[in-house]
Amino acid sequence: MSIISRRKIWYIISGILLVASLGSLLVWGLNLGIDFKGGSIMEVVYTDNTVSVVDIEQVLTPLELGSFSVRPTVDGEHSGFIIRTRELSDSDHVIALTALSFEGTKTAEELRFNSVGPLLGKEAIGKSLWAIVLVLLVIILFIAFAFRKVSEPVRPNGGSVGRVSSWKYGIIAIIALIHDVLIPTGVFSYLGHTQGVEVDTLFVTALLVVLGFSIHDTIVVFDRIREHLRLDKENHGKKPFEEIVGESVDETIGRSINTSLTTLFALLALYFIGPTATQMFALALSIGVIAGTYSSIFIASPLLVTMEKWGSKR
Amino acid sequence: MWKYRLGAIGLIILAVLVGYFVYSTELGDSKHAFKLGLDLRSGSHLVYRADTASLDSADVEGAMTSLREVIERRVNLFGVSEPIVQVEQGGVLGGGENRLIVELPGVTDLNEATALIGATPLLEFKLVRPEMEKLSDEELKTKTLGEVFVSTELTGRFLQEAQLQFDSNTTGEAAVLIDFNKEGSDLFAKITKENVGHVLAIFLDGVPISSPVIRQEITGGSAVISGGFTPTEARDLVRNLNYGALPVAISLISTQTVGATLGDQATDAGVKAGIWSLIIIAAFLVLWYRLPGLLASIALVAYVALNLAIFKLIPVTLTAAGIAGFILSLGMAVDANILIFERMKEELRKGRVLHDAMREGFARAWLSIRDSNISSILTAIILFYFATTPIVRGFALVFIIGVGTSMFTAITFSRTLLYAMQMKEGKIGRFLFGSGVLNAASDYSTKR
Numbered sequence: 161m162s163i164i165s166r167r168k169i170w171y172i173i174s175g176i177l178l179v180a181s182l183g184s185l186l187v188w189g190l191n192l193g194i195d196f197k198g199g200s201i202m203e204v205v206y207t208d209n210t211v212s213v214v215d216i217e218q219v220l221t222p223l224e225l226g227s228f229s230v231r232p233t234v235d236g237e238h239s240g241f242i243i244r245t246r247e248l249s250d251s252d253h254v255i256a257l258t259a260l261s262f263e264g265t266k267t268a269e270e271l272r273f274n275s276v277g278p279l280l281g282k283e284a285i286g287k288s289l290w291a292i293v294l295v296l297l298v299i300i301l302f303i304a305f306a307f308r309k310v311s312e313p314v315r316p317n318g319g320s321v322g323r324v325s326s327w328k329y330g331i332i333a334i335i336a337l338i339h340d341v342l343i344p345t346g347v348f349s350y351l352g353h354t355q356g357v358e359v360d361t362l363f364v365t366a367l368l369v370v371l372g373f374s375i376h377d378t379i380v381v382f383d384r385i386r387e388h389l390r391l392d393k394e395n396h397g398k399k400p401f402e403e404i405v406g407e408s409v410d411e412t413i414g415r416s417i418n419t420s421l422t423t424l425f426a427l428l429a430l431y432f433i434g435p436t437a438t439q440m441f442a443l444a445l446s447i448g449v450i451a452g453t454y455s456s457i458f459i460a461s462p463l464l465v466t467m468e469k470w471g472s473k474r
Numbered sequence: 475m476w477k478y479r480l481g482a483i484g485l486i487i488l489a490v491l492v493g494y495f496v497y498s499t500e501l502g503d504s505k506h507a508f509k510l511g512l513d514l515r516s517g518s519h520l521v522y523r524a525d526t527a528s529l530d531s532a533d534v535e536g537a538m539t540s541l542r543e544v545i546e547r548r549v550n551l552f553g554v555s556e557p558i559v560q561v562e563q564g565g566v567l568g569g570g571e572n573r574l575i576v577e578l579p580g581v582t583d584l585n586e587a588t589a590l591i592g593a594t595p596l597l598e599f600k601l602v603r604p605e606m607e608k609l610s611d612e613e614l615k616t617k618t619l620g621e622v623f624v625s626t627e628l629t630g631r632f633l634q635e636a637q638l639q640f641d642s643n644t645t646g647e648a649a650v651l652i653d654f655n656k657e658g659s660d661l662f663a664k665i666t667k668e669n670v671g672h673v674l675a676i677f678l679d680g681v682p683i684s685s686p687v688i689r690q691e692i693t694g695g696s697a698v699i700s701g702g703f704t705p706t707e708a709r710d711l712v713r714n715l716n717y718g719a720l721p722v723a724i725s726l727i728s729t730q731t732v733g734a735t736l737g738d739q740a741t742d743a744g745v746k747a748g749i750w751s752l753i754i755i756a757a758f759l760v761l762w763y764r765l766p767g768l769l770a771s772i773a774l775v776a777y778v779a780l781n782l783a784i785f786k787l788i789p790v791t792l793t794a795a796g797i798a799g800f801i802l803s804l805g806m807a808v809d810a811n812i813l814i815f816e817r818m819k820e821e822l823r824k825g826r827v828l829h830d831a832m833r834e835g836f837a838r839a840w841l842s843i844r845d846s847n848i849s850s851i852l853t854a855i856i857l858f859y860f861a862t863t864p865i866v867r868g869f870a871l872v873f874i875i876g877v878g879t880s881m882f883t884a885i886t887f888s889r890t891l892l893y894a895m896q897m898k899e900g901k902i903g904r905f906l907f908g909s910g911v912l913n914a915a916s917d918y919s920t921k922r
């Protein structure tokens with residue numbers, strides 16, 4: 161019960177996070193990776209630690225590689241750098257590597273080199289948008305399917321006017337989804353501005369996985385609410401809607417939290433000890449999973465009660 | 475009861491055998507060793523755009539197939555182990571581009587790799603447009619190649635063999651004699667028959683190197699390229715042509731190279747993260763759900779063995795993202811168990827005996843598990859088809875397999891184990907099936 165009755169607090173917390181996320185997105189936008197905007201990224205490491213970012217900038221500037229950025233990779237024994245440039249052709253790449261060897265005085269190992277043409281980047285944006293649209297479509301169909309049995313208004317509420325018809329469950333499920341996707345996107349917008357974290361195709365993948373994860377979380381709770389409404393009706397009970405929702409949340413909260421916990425354990429292991437290539441992916445997923453669990457317990461179900469209250473006031 | 479006990483023993487033996495298969499195939503050279511993607515073992519991934527604009531849409535597929543074969547031959551010749559050469563369609567979003575993807579494991583010198591592929595000659599035969607033949611040489615100089623020449627279907631695709639030849643009667647100049655295959659000979663005969671008296675230019679790598687005039691129909695299926703070669707140039711050209719000539723021009727649009735250090739680090743880190751997440755999840759399940767949690771952990775280990783075996787048998791090329799997908803699926807695979815156990819506890823609280831509570835738990839949680847897995851699989855399928863990078867595709871594939879396998883291990887496997895534990899009604903039984911760290915009082919639902 162306490163969760164539902166304290167719903168204003170949860171709304172405020174989510175509201176602040178959503179406004180912050182939107183604000184960050186509007187002000188800073190997203191820092192797109194080369195997957196999306198094209199360009200080259202090169203990671204080199206030297207055999208000693210005598211090379212500085214300034215040194216790298218000095219040897220690269222005369223090469224006319226356009227605007228480029230050099231970011232040191234932290235490691236005490238060796239100087240390492242991640243260098244981002246415009247898309248480099250084969251010959252540009254060789255010239256850059258030669259320059260990075262400081263006329264043969266330093267030995268640089270190229271850990272990786274990645275180059276994406278601008279057209280391929282546009283295609284990646286297009287495909288990502290399509291994937292998002294399709295996943296959303298599947299989810300909306302999934303919601304429609306999950307709630308197909310409820311054609312009558314769910315809760316006559318013992319003669320009072322308050323009603324929550326089935327389409328409202330759908331709308332709330334979608335509001336929860338927007339919440340779950342906006343928050344990680346906002347965090348990445350902030351990280352992009354402050355830490356230079358990039359948004360790539362893996363980030364989009366993470367968002368889509370979060371969508372699937374959190375819609376299911378929400379539907380498990382809603383299913384339980386409907387089960388209780390049915391039982392209540394059969395028993396000619398007159399429990400207030402708020403109480404029914406509260407009971408349902410209490411019953412499913414164990415499952416919601418535990419599933420998220422096991423998933424989070426896996427993701428945290430991946431973030432802290434897994435490969436660097438998937439670190440940001442694990443972070444995006446973790447934020448999304450937390451937001452998804454939070455929204456299904458603290459936002460979606462309380463919103464049902466709020467909607468019912470609005471309905472009965474009119 | 476004995477039925478379940480036998481079933482449980484059978485399943486465990488099966489899981490151990492599967493685990494042994496996974497382990498033993500990692501020792502020494504087995505054809506079932508894990509296939510690691512380039513980001514885990516170093517190598518280059520190159521994407522080429524094939525210029526098929528001048529081809530009839532009906533010919534594109536054939537041209538792309540022969541392009542793939544030519545590049546494959548060339549890459550094999552270079553001694554790269556297990557290279558991958560495949561054709562890909564950019565689809566509507568990629569402007570319908572035809573692409574060639576080349577993966578060269580172990581080759582981290584990008585220049586070496588592109589030079590290797592770039593040395594493949596592009597051989598084309600082009601006719602001069604009729605209106606251009608009237609122009610004088612000076613006027614022709616102002617025109618572009620595209621304005622003067624029109625492509626024919628005849629390309630390096632139909633080449634059978636090239637030979638070095640020296641012009642015997644005059645200067646002794648080096649020339650290259652090429653023989654077409656049957657299809658090429660017919661095309662060549664047709665073109666020469668229809669264009670007697672006209673110029674049929676031979677283009678090498680987009681540059682016209684000789685422009686002989688057709689005197690009569692040529693049915694023998696061979697032609698001579700004499701472009702003022704030095705003997706060395708001619709010899710190189712013969713060699714390159716014999717390894718295969720490109721049917722269409724290609725240009726590099728994306729490259730990805732991973733050095734050996736980074737690859738090894740990523741593999742180590744991925745394996746470590748996997749082991750740790752397995753340990754943490756199992757510990758959590760045992761502490762929180764006690765006996766069922768222990769059984770679910772055993773089922774989870776079986777899940778790992780089964781999945782790894784499937785990765786080996788299909789085989790799935792594992793990438794860093796694929797490993798991430800697998801680790802994520804570990805966390806999600808136990809969702810089914812958690813749903814079942816929570817439901818079981820509820821049934822116990824309603825006053826059912828253990829045995830009935832177990833059955834009810836499995837039966838009632840099923841719908842929820844099914845819905846969740848369907849939505850996960852659909853998401854993964856969409857991801858797989860809209861993946862622009864091999865990274866995302868690797869993730870999606872592993873994820874689909876993981877969700878599928880988890881349906882078996884988290885439901886069938888753990889149910890059989892659970893039913894096999896004949897539990898007498900009583901304090902110990904209730905404790906073992908309860909949950910929470912201390913006792914049932916720490917259960918969420920009883921806090922109300």
